[in-house]
Amino acid sequence: MIDYNPKDWFTFVFRLHKADTVRKLLPMIVAICLYSGLVAWLEAEVWKLSDDSRVKNISMLHSLLGFVISLLLAFRSNSAYDRWWEGRKLWGSLVNNSRNLALKMNALLPEEDRESRQLYRAMIPNYAFALKNHLRSQFKPEEFVAAGGLEAQHLDTTRHVPNQLASVLLRRAYSLQKQGVLTGEQLLSVNAELQSFTDICGACERILKTPIPFSYSVFLKKFIFFYVMTLPFGLAFSLGYFVIPAVAFVFFVLASMELIAEEIENPFGTDANDLPIDGISQNIRKHVEEIL
Amino acid sequence: MIDYNPKDWFTFVFRLHKADTVRKLLPMIVAICLYSGLVAWLEAEVWKLSDDSRVKNISMLHSLLGFVISLLLAFRSNSAYDRWWEGRKLWGSLVNNSRNLALKMNALLPEEDRESRQLYRAMIPNYAFALKNHLRSQFKPEEFVAAGGLEAQHLDTTRHVPNQLASVLLRRAYSLQKQGVLTGEQLLSVNAELQSFTDICGACERILKTPIPFSYSVFLKKFIFFYVMTLPFGLAFSLGYFVIPAVAFVFFVLASMELIAEEIENPFGTDANDLPIDGISQNIRKHVEEIL
Amino acid sequence: MIDYNPKDWFTFVFRLHKADTVRKLLPMIVAICLYSGLVAWLEAEVWKLSDDSRVKNISMLHSLLGFVISLLLAFRSNSAYDRWWEGRKLWGSLVNNSRNLALKMNALLPEEDRESRQLYRAMIPNYAFALKNHLRSQFKPEEFVAAGGLEAQHLDTTRHVPNQLASVLLRRAYSLQKQGVLTGEQLLSVNAELQSFTDICGACERILKTPIPFSYSVFLKKFIFFYVMTLPFGLAFSLGYFVIPAVAFVFFVLASMELIAEEIENPFGTDANDLPIDGISQNIRKHVEEIL
Amino acid sequence: MIDYNPKDWFTFVFRLHKADTVRKLLPMIVAICLYSGLVAWLEAEVWKLSDDSRVKNISMLHSLLGFVISLLLAFRSNSAYDRWWEGRKLWGSLVNNSRNLALKMNALLPEEDRESRQLYRAMIPNYAFALKNHLRSQFKPEEFVAAGGLEAQHLDTTRHVPNQLASVLLRRAYSLQKQGVLTGEQLLSVNAELQSFTDICGACERILKTPIPFSYSVFLKKFIFFYVMTLPFGLAFSLGYFVIPAVAFVFFVLASMELIAEEIENPFGTDANDLPIDGISQNIRKHVEEIL
Amino acid sequence: MIDYNPKDWFTFVFRLHKADTVRKLLPMIVAICLYSGLVAWLEAEVWKLSDDSRVKNISMLHSLLGFVISLLLAFRSNSAYDRWWEGRKLWGSLVNNSRNLALKMNALLPEEDRESRQLYRAMIPNYAFALKNHLRSQFKPEEFVAAGGLEAQHLDTTRHVPNQLASVLLRRAYSLQKQGVLTGEQLLSVNAELQSFTDICGACERILKTPIPFSYSVFLKKFIFFYVMTLPFGLAFSLGYFVIPAVAFVFFVLASMELIAEEIENPFGTDANDLPIDGISQNIRKHVEEIL
Structure with a gap:
């Protein structure tokens, strides 16, 4: 996406921008x-048509x-x-859910459970990057931060990568509850965020695969x-x-x-008008790392 | 639905496509x-109308x-x-709920409860196929994967088939909770997915049966x-x-x-513009089997 | 509502339908x-107006x-x-909630609690019929199926009939929980369906009473x-x-x-274009009786 | 709001209604x-302009x-x-939430807890009347029914009146739970209704205060x-x-x-086209008193 | 935003307002x-073009x-x-959630827990002010009310300020539950309000950063x-x-x-047509302080 000042008429009218x-x-x-x-x-x-020609x-x-x-x-x-705009809303919602999950996990996880904290700190932003790459039919191991024993090469890139990360996020939450670190009600209080990742992924796929x-x-x-x-x-x-x-x-x-x-x-590509999903993913990493 | 490249003007203008x-x-x-x-x-x-004829x-x-x-x-x-587009959203939502239910069941069910895992692995995609066929007023036993003792011939095809499958999904979840495999809060955390199937089915029936x-x-x-x-x-x-x-x-x-x-x-038929619900059903099967 | 084939131009153009x-x-x-x-x-x-008359x-x-x-x-x-279309959605939502409540009650209620099963089996469809008649300012005792000691003549037709039925549905659920038949979490898992009836009724009344x-x-x-x-x-x-x-x-x-x-x-009347709420009510009865 | 028969063309075209x-x-x-x-x-x-004047x-x-x-x-x-129409929906939603809260409180509160029953029976409709008057920048003590020791003169009319009533509704629910009259899950099952009052009030204020x-x-x-x-x-x-x-x-x-x-x-005034919020408030009182 | 009487045509047509x-x-x-x-x-x-010039x-x-x-x-x-209008709805929703959270905390927190009450009394409005300033890329320490040991200079203004406040609100709620002041169900009943702050912030950022x-x-x-x-x-x-x-x-x-x-x-600036978010923030402070 191009950042621009919508009030600057002059350059709009006379310059031939790349995306023009x-x-x-x-x-x-x-x-x-x-x-x-x-x-x-x-x-x-x-043909020398006469003036009253039809x-x-x-x-x-x-x-x-x-x-x-x-x-x-x-x-x-x-x-x-x-x-x-729906695509933009979905990525905005991914930002919100990533932040809320990080804020809640920060409040819920005991300070000493470094490993779980590190897992969410790495995997929440990983999901955003994986989704971005999934929507562009690519996989970039360099955008993956390893945590909890899961490294980029453990992912099966022939299968649905965001699903594998969503599975990691969900399993850890349920296993923390089974271990008694989280109570049942605390689990319920992060349920909406945990399932939102897959909902957002599915909605982006829908926009991507269904033109007019x-x-x-x-x-x-x-x-x-x-x-x-x-x-x-x-x-x-x-x-x-x-x-x-x-x-x-x-x-x-x-x-x-x-x-x-x-x-x-199709707003997920790299055209001039497409959504800045690279920047949004980096923002999610920045904010989650500030929080957790 | 036809896959096409919306930027290719030439063939659009000059070729007479089947759906044209x-x-x-x-x-x-x-x-x-x-x-x-x-x-x-x-x-x-x-009539040789004069030039000033009305x-x-x-x-x-x-x-x-x-x-x-x-x-x-x-x-x-x-x-x-x-x-x-609403039809497309509903099927997108079916994909999301199928995936989320599979992801959660994968995290919740003990590894050794093979039978329950197999049940959800088979019945979640079965629901998508049954809904697709229900919307086309047909029943295809070959698209049904048997599990948990339920086989295609056990279904009463004179009654509402998707309801019978939704009932299987719901009953198993409640009985797992009664047996203590799932806690009350864990049950609540899959409640939204379990009831979404019937909501989606009803909304598709509404679109199907109510033209302008x-x-x-x-x-x-x-x-x-x-x-x-x-x-x-x-x-x-x-x-x-x-x-x-x-x-x-x-x-x-x-x-x-x-x-x-x-x-x-009516987007659920097999016309050239209709939604690719056959493909979506197969995708659900593929992804659910990857997860569970 | 009239069932018709939207692709049949000939009869549309030349026949004078009743609703035309x-x-x-x-x-x-x-x-x-x-x-x-x-x-x-x-x-x-x-007036013999001249050609350049204003x-x-x-x-x-x-x-x-x-x-x-x-x-x-x-x-x-x-x-x-x-x-x-909103009216149609509301009735579609009534179908979904009726089915989901029946499916859940079927999974939750013990087989031997015949009386509660019979109550929901009768009262869920009764609600649909009562709402339909309420929207048409009438009351039809013959469309009411007695259960749990409640018969058509017990209803106070000078008061809001659907509210009386919603009250029956809600009270039974809460009393089942008080008796320990349902756990607290099981109650919560049917809460959305139980309150949806009154929400749908209120929304239909809004459409009915508020023209442009x-x-x-x-x-x-x-x-x-x-x-x-x-x-x-x-x-x-x-x-x-x-x-x-x-x-x-x-x-x-x-x-x-x-x-x-x-x-x-106003889509709830009996005009040719109105919604088929008679048929939908019958469908709800049919499906709920198949399930419970 | 004026009740009218939209199909009566004659009077529409020739009579000069007050709101015309x-x-x-x-x-x-x-x-x-x-x-x-x-x-x-x-x-x-x-000016005697000629025929070809510009x-x-x-x-x-x-x-x-x-x-x-x-x-x-x-x-x-x-x-x-x-x-x-959004204003109408909000008031419709107030009707629904008032009814649902009354229905649930009726099922939840023990018959002998006359005082709590009386409180909800009075305060739910009081909220509707208070909101109506708040939107018209007035306060009518005669539309307030005293209960639970709270009388019209106890309200601080220089402060936000609907908030004071919402506070009464919420505090009683939480204190019933603290006393053990309601279980935690029962409290959760009325949570949505309890918070809806303030949401509806805020949304009405938004419409009121923000013209185009x-x-x-x-x-x-x-x-x-x-x-x-x-x-x-x-x-x-x-x-x-x-x-x-x-x-x-x-x-x-x-x-x-x-x-x-x-x-x-601005649909909350007393113009001819405004919403019938006086009537809706009275309806809420009538229905809540029928229920509780 | 300018307060005006939309029915006053005369001044509209003839006066040259600043925002005209x-x-x-x-x-x-x-x-x-x-x-x-x-x-x-x-x-x-x-050019002296003739009458039939093209x-x-x-x-x-x-x-x-x-x-x-x-x-x-x-x-x-x-x-x-x-x-x-979406921006206005988001700020309306911030008002509602701030009020509901204050009302609930007022009912939930014991009278003697002065410190927690003071924290929510200060931080809920602080969030609104911080969000307003964040949307205008500024930070105003004079609009921050210190509480619970957190003062304006403790905030890291190089990082996302609203997130830091949301974290304070969330952590206190979870720690109250860990201490047993709140039960699990009481925590769940404030969960929606607690996470709404970050959702609203993210949605405002989306509107701000994404022009047409x-x-x-x-x-x-x-x-x-x-x-x-x-x-x-x-x-x-x-x-x-x-x-x-x-x-x-x-x-x-x-x-x-x-x-x-x-x-x-972009409705969050200080132009004549922009939303009155200064006033809304002050309103939130006023109402929350009335309640808590």
Whole structure:
């Protein structure tokens, strides 16, 4: 994710940032300009359409469908943003549960039980790093802090890594209760935090694996394509060669909305708009180590 | 559900995928083309309408109602997508609860209680498969793994199968507590997972059995039909034979939105856009067997 | 509620179903047609308005306000649909809690405590039936199954009937705990289900007793009325006698949206679009009796 | 709140109810009519603008901004309605929690502990009345039923009254547990109800004290004002003196939406659209007294 | 936050409040006026465009894109308002949890345990003040009330201050239980409140650190800029020098919506629209001190 000052209009309008859609759409925009110019030239020079040609009225169609395409793109943006924001909430919730579990374990565990303290101190942040890497289909042993006899090479990377860590966290809590270190009620008071890790992991996997239904994706792309491709025919009549920037601008607007939606729909990658889950994981480590 | 790369525009625009609405609407689109052509021919050749005929102004009506129909379709898409996404969340929650229950049972059950471990190892995934089949009004004995003396043929398929499995899961937990294997607090700490199965089942049944209110469905279809049927009268005047692709395109857009909404509204079937609940069930089996 | 196949366009478009808004609006539509015809005749034959009369431009007003009325109706439909869907969720939740309570009581109660089993077996479904009848301001003794010495005539129908049944369910659970049949933790594990009945009842009462704020209802009806009444003046100029079907169609669209919203806003009645709460109550009885 | 039959169109359209926005806006509507008439007269008689005057095209601006103002008002209505509906949900939840607490206390308290029963029988409804009065910045001793030695004059009305009652409810529950009348688990089973009172109170205070952000309120009012004030200039050209009802109607529509939103945004007062919290409080008293 | 009476239209429309967007946009509005005047002068006096110049039709583009820009701004306003409102809910929830914890501790702690009572009396409000200052990246020792031996200078301001206070609150509760002052069930009954502090803190940090995705911010600003910059070319043709107020008004509307959204998106600062978290913190102190 890019840190930025949302109030600084100047650089927003004039600088071409790496994540700017203008940059990504540039080749397409150039192609659209050439195409629109060609259509304008054909209409004016080759077909020499008369002033009352019906081609002029094709624009009626575009203004009729302008509503539908706008609403569809708004729907698309909304659903993509909701996923992005839900992903952010899930990681925020991971921060909260990591902190609360650390705070509670700090209060519950006897000072002398160094080993259990060390286990939670290492494994709570390990879970965040493991989840981050799991969502990016990778495993980074260097981000794993060994504790309680569990080292990075003991993890079976062909199986679900976050589950293995959640299992460590849960087993220790139940075994502390069986040993009498924790009472039954104390166990219940950390139950919500302990099970939240797996809930968060499952919800992130859901966002990752379920893009918008295939039919919407196909339909919206076909719709934008045909809308923009037919646009110069009607407009060239009224706008002449001004049709070139006009169609390019319309294309820029419609395609940008689809492009941004595609990018933020899966918020766990390393794109410019993706969530700063590397930083969040480091924060969890920092805070948990401050507490425990 | 179809796995796809949402960033690959080219194949989206030009390939006719099996789930593409163009494919399904093709016969209707051809019919609309013929009808629009007929209207254009009648206006131009038979009725020979003069340039100031009032027929021309029928388009005013279509632009007036264009906004209403767009908003209605947006409302329809939103509510259908919400069901689809809620269905996905429910199955995500089934994954989470299955994993958490397995993780906790793994920590709680003594190593030597092979039979109880085997029971949860088999029945947690059995529930997912039974729910999937229940939502499709079928029962597949080959997807049932026998454990604890319960085999596929013991299930009464004329009654609610997921309830029978939920009952097995619950009874074992309570009987373990009565035997003293689990303490009261340990029982409470798995209570949320145990009752979640039936909650998820009920919520899926709700989505399955409750489409959008009948009146909206009728009203929207009548509205689209009359809107498209009257469209060529006004447009043919301005567009001549260009009315044929224009009306076909408008019909394609409006009908696609209704068609996709219908399809995703019930997300538990085997259509191209439906949720991958077969795969999710297999995943639950895989992960639970890794854990327990 | 009407069971229907949402993919069957043909019958939707051409059949006049009982719940169809066309049917209900027919007298009004006929009146609007006569009124529009009268306006068209007055403009053409009596007032003999010239072609540049300013009456023609009244349509500007209608297209200006077309957005606002469409957005208002979308807002109206959304809020009505949300109530309908919330009502459905509440009854789905009643199903889930009834099943979970039955499943848990089945696991908790000793086989020999026939009387308590019989009590829950009868009273859980009785609650659903009582709530259904309460929401329709009626009481049907024939839908009450006696158990534990409680018969239909013992209920005080001048007081809140569902509360009396919730009290029976709760008292028995607490007295079972006082007798030592249930432990404290077992009691806690059924606490959520026991209190959910009253929560669901209260939420249904809220939906039933609170329609959309009075001012919106008045405002929207006044707005639609004046919008449609002034529509023919502007349109008759451009459309001549075509104004008759045009205004009728606009009226049909706007009034249908308001009409459907009114109907589904209170989803507990016996209208065609209302929720199938009779069937759900019977389902609860069937499933609870299968379980307990 | 006004009880009404939403299906009765006739009286809605033709009667001027007390809460009708027409009534409140009447002076403004008259002023707008005079102003529009003046503009129309100036254009036609004084400035004698020619037919191709650019003043005519000012309407382009109004149709361009028509979208924005409509969407803003829809956003305003949505956020105001959400508050109103959240307020209703909170009071519905107060009903549910009052009933559930009464039902549980009825089952938990021994028949002979008359004093505790009387305390909850009086204080649960007292809380609802106190909250209602607190939200209206008043205190009505006549709505307070004394019990357990606590009388209206013992309350410190300079401090937060609902908190004092919540404290009474909580202290009694904890002291019953300390005396052994309630077990620890029984205490936990009423914990959710006991803390809900303060949560509901805080949420109502939030709605009461936080209107829509100041900048939106200013911006929307300025926008409506300038939009309506400039409207007659463009329209008078096309509509002549018909501009008077036209501008008045547009003003009525836009201002009504803002007016209704303002009114329902704070739903705890005694306006016509406000929530029936007097009635709800009485209902809580009636039901709690039936139960306990 | 500014306290205001939303029903007072007069001052809203005519006074230039400090937080008014007109004030902030004034330099830009002046610049836009000059620019529009220049374009109008160039078109009329320098280029002397003929009446059928295609430049006139550029307005088609603006009305085509007017819908998209409106929907985008509505989406922007919605998402910013949702954050603002979520922030308000979180602080409302902090109020509720602070009060409930104080009420419960008051009931639970023995009268003679002055020291624990004093600790909660001081630390619950300290948490609110510390969170407020943490969200503004500051630390104010004068807002900290010492208790239980913990003074402002003992806090490590280089580390996460709210976490240190949450740790104090949690440790005391667990140590009271270890000492037998609280029973296990009593501990569980305050568990939700104790962990809510950290959850609220984490959620506020999430809102603070995550503005709308960078790409939307860039795209929207570019879109508004080019839309407004090209607007005078088309409009000057139809409106002449009236284009100056017209473009200024359009700019005022579009930029205000973006400006307000930017401002309320981060609601924890000290801007005019920000949440009154200073006042809320003081309220928490006042109420907690009344209770404990």
